[in-house]
Amino acid sequence: MNAATAFAPTVPMPAPASFFEAIGDIGIAQMREHVPVLRHKLEGGESLYRAGQPFRALFLVNVGCLKTCELADDGREQVTGFHMRGDLVGVESIGLAAYACDVVALESSEAWELPYPPMLAACRRVPELQARLTSALAGEIRRDRLWMLALGTLSAEQRVAAFLLDLAERHARLGFSPRHFILRMGRLDMASFLALKHETVSRTLSRLVELGLVSVQRREVNLVDVAGLRRLAGGEPVH
Amino acid sequence: MNAATAFAPTVPMPAPASFFEAIGDIGIAQMREHVPVLRHKLEGGESLYRAGQPFRALFLVNVGCLKTCELADDGREQVTGFHMRGDLVGVESIGLAAYACDVVALESSEAWELPYPPMLAACRRVPELQARLTSALAGEIRRDRLWMLALGTLSAEQRVAAFLLDLAERHARLGFSPRHFILRMGRLDMASFLALKHETVSRTLSRLVELGLVSVQRREVNLVDVAGLRRLAGGEPVH
DNA sequence: CGGCTACTTGAGTATTCTCAAATTGTGTGG
DNA sequence: CCACACAATTTGAGAATACTCAAGTAGCCG
Incomplete structure (x- = not known):
């Protein structure tokens, strides 16, 4: 569990072009021509x-799931995001x-490293790439703001439903079932992201089960009543 | 209070170069050569x-103070930021x-409009500009994340102190006194931003006064004990 | 000077947290 | 393969923080 960071040991390995086409905020083939991945x-x-x-x-997630942890120097920390296939990671650090x-x-996950200087150069040559990067950054801002809104205005129950x-x-x-899936994160990470305590998340999930909206067993989730969840997350209590 | 939006009535008016040099995430003279402001x-x-x-x-704030309001279609809303001289506004909407x-x-405020298509063109020609824009976007992400951390991990008292x-x-x-200033926003906006109720903000400010950390009269604020505030807020100021 | 809005303060309530314990699942070594 | 230790999750009870509702005060604009 104590992690060597990822930088040291890696082998250059050109991935199939199809991957680049298929995935990601940035995933276009032109990147491959300019940036060693x-x-x-x-x-x-x-x-x-x-x-x-x-x-x-920057990194492009290809397989698995990762979390971002924001840290304060007084020890506080919070998970501010979860990242899956196609998500661009590291954008918050651009310019630093x-x-x-x-x-x-x-x-177990796999991320593709996109060295930044070559990427910048590529963006300079390919305006399309530049636009995509900028859009990805703006999209990140919007995502963060939407969660700020959610955390600032929703109850625990509503936050979990929204999550x-x-x-x-x-x-x-990503082509997976939206009704049945496995949570990649523990209750603790989920709680941190939602600005709750893990006990509260646990209780809240139990409550959603009682309400007949979902079924949960450990990390396995079934959304039984998506419309009901939406109603709940959108403001009005379910009776 | 019901505002005509700013788009209709405006006169092109080249501002002194010194302004461009002086202010802003983006404030460099080259912008002026390419973008009508x-x-x-x-x-x-x-x-x-x-x-x-x-x-x-996009807009560059030159005078005054503005707020960003995030809106949900069910009517929820939250203030997600306050913007002052030098702040670049509108970046969250890039790509939309x-x-x-x-x-x-x-x-009463003044903002300079930077039409986006010309700005894109300018960025293409001047890599320095592009880098600044990208950095500004990344900086916005970091600011949002730091506030997410604050709202997720701090008590009401700590949030107000951090604010x-x-x-x-x-x-x-900006060259103004950091110890004595006027709040540009009402308790309601402050509360919304901090994910609190306005009564709580009011009570909390009173409490900070009791503690001898600040003096507050309506919107006039004096920071009496900055070190104490820092200690309360968790050590480090939020950027 | 009214009438309004913004702000403050009080009292009781509610949601979420804290502390604690029980339960279940997981991985490891015998 | 089982027993055990450990981590993750669930659940309970009481406490605390922040909220709601309500009233009162203070500035501000016409």
Whole structure:
């Protein structure tokens, strides 16, 4: 569980073009022509990067699931995001000398390293790429703001419902079942992200089960009543 | 209070180069050579833009103070930021056809419109500009994440303290007194931003006064014991 | 000077947290 | 393969923080 960071051991390995076409906020073939891509394999618990390490690359998640942890120097920390296939990671650290947060794998995962200087050069040559990067950054801001809104205005029950619906939608977009999935994160990480305590998350999930909205066994989730969840997450209590 | 939006009436008016040099995440002279800059004057309550309006420009705040309001379609809303001289506004909407949120002036303010297509073109020609824009976006992500951390891990008292310290630091950077300043926003907006109720903010400010950390009269704030505030807020000021 | 809004303060309530214990699942060494 | 230790999760009871509802005060604009 104590992770060697991902930088040291990696082999350059050009991935099939189809991958580049298929996935990602940035995933277009042109990148491959300009940027050497390294594949990083991580076990659960290993970090892709840590706050303070020199910033050198962005990463594109290809397999698995990772979390971002925001850290304060007084020891406070919070999970501010979960990342799956196609997500671009590291954008928050652009413009800095060192990464601003930790990114840690929740399970066996694979991320592609996109060294930043070559990427910048590529963006300069290919305006399309530049636009995609900028859009990815703006999209990240919007995602963060939507969660700020959610955490600031929703009850514990509503937050958990919203979280499950968000996972469902992301799974759907990746071609997986939006109704039945496995949580990649523990209650603790989920709680941290939702600004709750893990006991509260646990209780809340139990309550959603009581209400007949979901069924939960450990990390396995079934969304039984998606419409009901939506109603709950959207403001009105379910009676 | 019901605001005509800022788009209709504006006169092109080249601002002194010194302004461009002096202010802003993006404030460099090269911008002026490529991008026509329009000045928007707003009264308190008027909006710079509203969610749903076609996205056409970013804005650089020159005078005054504005707030960003995130909106949900079920009516929930939250203030997600306050913007002062030098802040770049609108970046969250890059890549969209329409703005994603409301930006409203809290007092008489002035913002410079940077039409986006010309700005993109300028960025293409001047890599320095591009880098600045990208850095500004990344910086926005970091600011949002730091506040997510604060809202997720701090008590009401700590949040208010952190908020005051943040204002103090921003004022200092603009050359104003970090110890004595006027709040540009009402308790309601402050509460919304901090994910609290306005009564709680009010009580909390009273408590900080009791503790001898600040003195508050309506919107006038004096930071009496900055070190004490820092200790309370958890050690470090939020940027 | 009214009438309004913004702000403050009080009292009781509710949601979420804290502390604690029980339960279940997981991995490891015998 | 089982027994055990350990980590993750669930559940309970009481406490605390922040909320709701309500009333009162203070500035502000016409």
